[in-house]
Amino acid sequence: MRKKEAGILIVDDDEDILFSARVWLKKFFTNVIGISAPQKILSTLNENEIDAILLDMNFRRGFEDGKEGLYWLSEIKEVNPNIPVILMTAYGEVELAVEALKKGATDFILKPWNNEKLYASVNLAVDISRKNKKLSQWENLQESTQNYRLESQSPTMILVMNTLLKVAKTDANVLLLGENGTGKYVMADYIHQHSQRKNEPFVHIDLGSISENLFEAELFGYAKGAFTDAKTDKAGKIENADGGTVFLDEIGNLSLPLQQKLLTLIQTKKLSRIGETKERFPNVRFLFATNAELRKLVAEGKFREDLYFRINTVEVNLPPLRDRKEDIPALTEFFLTKFEKKYNKENLEIENMEELVNYGFPGNIRELEHSIEREIILSDSSKIQLKFDSSKPENETVSSLNLEEMEEKLIKNALKKYQGNISAAADALGLSRAALYRRMEKFGL
Numbered sequence: 001m002r003k004k005e006a007g008i009l010i011v012d013d014d015e016d017i018l019f020s021a022r023v024w025l026k027k028f029f030t031n032v033i034g035i036s037a038p039q040k041i042l043s044t045l046n047e048n049e050i051d052a053i054l055l056d057m058n059f060r061r062g063f064e065d066g067k068e069g070l071y072w073l074s075e076i077k078e079v080n081p082n083i084p085v086i087l088m089t090a091y092g093e094v095e096l097a098v099e100a101l102k103k104g105a106t107d108f109i110l111k112p113w114n115n116e117k118l119y120a121s122v123n124l125a126v127d128i129s130r131k132n133k134k135l136s137q138w139e140n141l142q143e144s145t146q147n148y149r150l151e152s153q154s155p156t157m158i159l160v161m162n163t164l165l166k167v168a169k170t171d172a173n174v175l176l177l178g179e180n181g182t183g184k185y186v187m188a189d190y191i192h193q194h195s196q197r198k199n200e201p202f203v204h205i206d207l208g209s210i211s212e213n214l215f216e217a218e219l220f221g222y223a224k225g226a227f228t229d230a231k232t233d234k235a236g237k238i239e240n241a242d243g244g245t246v247f248l249d250e251i252g253n254l255s256l257p258l259q260q261k262l263l264t265l266i267q268t269k270k271l272s273r274i275g276e277t278k279e280r281f282p283n284v285r286f287l288f289a290t291n292a293e294l295r296k297l298v299a300e301g302k303f304r305e306d307l308y309f310r311i312n313t314v315e316v317n318l319p320p321l322r323d324r325k326e327d328i329p330a331l332t333e334f335f336l337t338k339f340e341k342k343y344n345k346e347n348l349e350i351e352n353m354e355e356l357v358n359y360g361f362p363g364n365i366r367e368l369e370h371s372i373e374r375e376i377i378l379s380d381s382s383k384i385q386l387k388f389d390s391s392k393p394e395n396e397t398v399s400s401l402n403l404e405e406m407e408e409k410l411i412k413n414a415l416k417k418y419q420g421n422i423s424a425a426a427d428a429l430g431l432s433r434a435a436l437y438r439r440m441e442k443f444g445l
C-alpha cells in the first residue's frame with residue numbers, strides 16, 4: 001500500500017504509547033512525528049506541515065480530569081482552527097468526550113486503542129484536513145476575484161485577456177512581461193483561476209527576495225540533518241504546489257547558476273530535496289514574470305537563452321497604464337469603492353479625473369491604487385483631488401525607450417524628493433520597500 005503524503009503529530013507523555021502509535025501510523029502516512037511535551041505543539045506546527053493531531057488528554061499524574069487536553073485543544077484551535085484533532089484518553093467519560101467535541105475535536109479515542117480504529121480515525125481526519133484546505137483556497141479565490149477589476153475597454157488589454165483565457169486551459173509555460181505594477185501577479189492568478197488546476201494550490205515565489213543560498217531549500221525542500229538548521233524533513237514550495245500552479249516572479253533577477261538549476265527543473269519536472277537522493281515528480285504548471293527586458297539580458301549574456309525559450313512558450317506583454325487610459329476611470333471607481341468600504345466613507349468623488357487620465361503613471365495600477373488610498377485617508381472632504389509628483393511629467397516617462405534607465409532615473413528622483421526616506425519613496429513609486437531596496441542594490445544607489 002502506498003503511503004499517504006500527510007503529516008501526523010502525536011502528543012503523549014507516555015513514551016511507550018508514543019512509540020507504538022508512531023510505528024503503526026508510519027505504515028500509512030509519510031511523516032509521523034511524536035512529542036511528549038505538549039508545550040512543544042505550537043512550535044512543531046510551525047516547523048512542519050501537519051494534517052492531523054492525536055492528542056492525549058492527561059499529561060501529569062494525579063491530573064486525570066482531561067483539563068490539560070482541553071486546554072491544549074483550544075490552544076491549537078486558536079492558531080489553526082482547521083486542523084483536525086483526535087483526543088485520546090484512558091478515562092473514557094462520555095461527558096469529557098462531548099466537551100472535547102464541542103470545543104472542536106474531530107474524534108475521541110479510548111486507550112488502549114484498536115489499531116484499525118485508530119488508523120480509520122486518523123485517515124478520516126487527514127481527509128477532513130484536505131477538504132478544509134480546499135475550502136479555504138476556494139474562499140480565497142472568491143475573495144481574490146472581487147479584489148480586481150478585470151473588464152477592460154482597452155483594445156490592447158482585451159487582446160491580452162483573450163490570450164490569457166486561451167492559454168489558461170493548457171499547461172503551457174507563460175511568461176508575463178510588463179513594468180512594475182502593471183498587474184503581472186493579478187494576471188498569473190487569473191490564469192490559475194481559469195485553469196483546470198483552480199482548486200489546487202497557487203504558489204507565488206518571489207525570486208527577487210530569495211537569497212542565493214536559500215534558493216534550493218525554499219524551492220526543493222530538504223531532508224532532516226541536511227544542514228545545521230534542518231531539524232525535520234521539509235517539502236519545498238514546488239512540492240507544496242503539487243497539482244497546482246507555481247508562479248515564479250522576478251525571474252530576471254536570477255543569477256546564472258540558479259538559472260541552470262531552474263532550467264533542469266523545468267525540463268525534467270523532477271527534483272530532489274537537499275540531502276536526499278530520492279527523486280520526486282510534482283505535477284505543477286509554471287508561470288513566470290519579470291519587469292526586466294529578458295531579450296536584452298539574453299543578448300548581454302546575463303540570462304540563459306535556453307531558459308528564455310523554455311519559459312516563453314507563450315509571452316504576454318502587459319501594457320503600462322498610460323497605454324490603456326480607457327481603463328483609468330473604471331479602475332479609479334473600483335479603488336474608490338474598495339477604500340470607501342475599508343475606511344468607512346461614502347459618496348467619494350475624484351475631482352481631477354481629466355488630469356488623472358493624462359498622467360503618465362510610472363508606477364502603473366499600483367501607483368493609482370496607492371494614490372487613491374493615501375488621499376482617502378488624508379482627505380476630510382468627499383471630493384478628492386489626487387496629487388501626483390509634478391517632477392515626473394508624462395513626457396519624461398515616455399521619452400526614453402530604455403526601461404532600465406527610466407527605472408533608475410525615477411528611483412533617483414523619488415529618493416531625492418523624499419530625502420532618502422525609503423518608505424515615502426517606495427510609496428510614491430508604487431513599490432514595496434523590499435522591491436525598492438532590491439532595485440537600489442541593482443543600480444548601486
Ligand SMILES: Nc1ncnc2c1ncn2[C@@H]1O[C@H](COP(=O)(O)OP(=O)(O)OP(=O)(O)O)[C@@H](O)[C@H]1O
Nearest residue numbers: 147148149150179180181182183184185186365366
Ligand atoms: N485589474 C486590476 N484590478 C484591480 N487591482 C489591480 C489590477 N491589476 C493590478 N492591480 C493592483 O495593482 C497592484 C500591482 O499589481 P501586481 O502586483 O499584480 O503588479 P506586478 O506587475 O506584479 O508588479 P511588480 O512587477 O512590481 O511585482 C496590486 O495592488 C494589485 O492588486
